[in-house]
Amino acid sequence: MTRPRDFLGSYRLVRLIRVGHTCQVWEAAKTDETTRYVLKVLRPDLRKNREEIAWFKNEFECGKSLKHKNIIKIFEFSVESEVPYLVMEYFEHPNLKLWLRAPEKIAHLSLKIIEQGAEGLFAMHEQGWIHRDVKPDNFLVSNTGTVKLIDFAISVRQKSGLAAMFSFGGNKIMGTRSYMSPEQIRGKNLDPRADLYSFGCVLYELMTGKPPFTGTTADELLNKHLSAPVPSALVQNSNVTPEFTELIRKMMAKKAEDRPASMWEFLKAFRNVRVFKVLPKPPADMTPPDDPMTELLS
Numbered sequence: 001m002t003r004p005r006d007f008l009g010s011y012r013l014v015r016l017i018r019v020g021h022t023c024q025v026w027e028a029a030k031t032d033e034t035t036r037y038v039l040k041v042l043r044p045d046l047r048k049n050r051e052e053i054a055w056f057k058n059e060f061e062c063g064k065s066l067k068h069k070n071i072i073k074i075f076e077f078s079v080e081s082e083v084p085y086l087v088m089e090y091f092e093h094p095n096l097k098l099w100l101r102a103p104e105k106i107a108h109l110s111l112k113i114i115e116q117g118a119e120g121l122f123a124m125h126e127q128g129w130i131h132r133d134v135k136p137d138n139f140l141v142s143n144t145g146t147v148k149l150i151d152f153a154i155s156v157r158q159k160s161g162l163a164a165m166f167s168f169g170g171n172k173i174m175g176t177r178s179y180m181s182p183e184q185i186r187g188k189n190l191d192p193r194a195d196l197y198s199f200g201c202v203l204y205e206l207m208t209g210k211p212p213f214t215g216t217t218a219d220e221l222l223n224k225h226l227s228a229p230v231p232s233a234l235v236q237n238s239n240v241t242p243e244f245t246e247l248i249r250k251m252m253a254k255k256a257e258d259r260p261a262s263m264w265e266f267l268k269a270f271r272n273v274r275v276f277k278v279l280p281k282p283p284a285d286m287t288p289p290d291d292p293m294t295e296l297l298s
Contacts, residue, residue, distance in 0.1 A: 008041070026038065035090075070117070105286055108282045114206070129152070143288065192262060193261075193262075204233050232245055
C-alpha cells in the first residue's frame with residue numbers, strides 16, 4: 001500500500017534524485033500516466049521561508065512561458081500540506097559543472113553544448129527574460145550533447161523604454177560571483193548582454209577546465225570582473241584557436257557595448273569560427289562523474 005506521505009498532490013514520489021542547498025529533487029509520476037516528472041521541493045527547514053518561496057514562484061512565472069527545446073519545461077507550482085514544489089520536465093542528466101570534473105569526456109561535445117546553450121539563452125531573451133545566473137551548473141547535458149537551460153529563480157523581465165532609463169538593478173548583488181558581469185556587480189539595470197558576459201565565462205571554463213577569475217575573497221573576485229584583463233583561453237588550452245579565444249574575450253568585455261549585441265550575434269560569429277585546432281575525439285567511456293551531492297541521500 002502506498003503511504004500518503006509518498007504523494008505530493010496528484011504526484012507519486014518515485015525516487016529521491018538529489019538534495020541541493022535549498023531543494024530536494026524527486027522523480028515523480030501521476031498514478032494515471034506513464035510520463036515521468038521532476039519535482040523540485042523546498043527542503044523542510046526552508047518551507048516557511050518567504051524569500052525562498054518567492055524565488056520558487058518567480059521560477060514558475062518565468063519558466064511556464066519559455067518554450068524551447070533547449071530550455072527545461074516547467075508545468076506547475078503548487079503547495080500541498082505547506083510543502084511548496086515545482087513540477088518540471090524529466091531530464092535526468094548531469095549539469096555541465098559536474099561534467100567538467102572529467103573534461104576529457106565532454107570535449108568532443110563542446111560545439112553542441114555551446115550552440116544549444118546559446119540557443120536556449122537566445123530564446124529566453126527573445127521572450128523578454130534575462131537569466132542572471134548563467135553558469136555551468138545551470139546547463140544540464142546528456143552524454144550525447146543535448147542541453148537544457150535550468151534555474152530561473154532570480155531571472156527578471158527585461159525593462160525597456162523609460163522603465164529601463166529610470167530604473168536600477170538594486171543594491172543587492174544577485175547571481176554567482178564567478179560568472180557575474182560588471183554591470184550586474186554594480187547593481188545596474190541589465191539587458192541580455194549581461195547573460196552574454198556570463199556565458200563567455202562558461203565558455204572559458206569549458207575550454208580550460210576552470211573559471212576565468214578566482215579570488216581568495218569575494219571582493220577580490222568581484223574586482224577582477226570589474227577591472228582585470230580577460231585571460232586567454234589559448235594560453236590554458238593550446239588546442240583552442242586564436243579566433244575563438246578572441247570571441248570569448250569580446251563576450252567578456254567590461255563594457256556591455258563592446259560585446260556582441262545579442263546572443264544571436266554571438267551565434268552568427270560562433271558558426272563562422274573554428275573552435276579547436278584539432279577536433280577532440282569521443283572517449284571510450286562516457287559514464288558521468290559521480291555527483292558529490294548524492295552523498296546527502298545516504
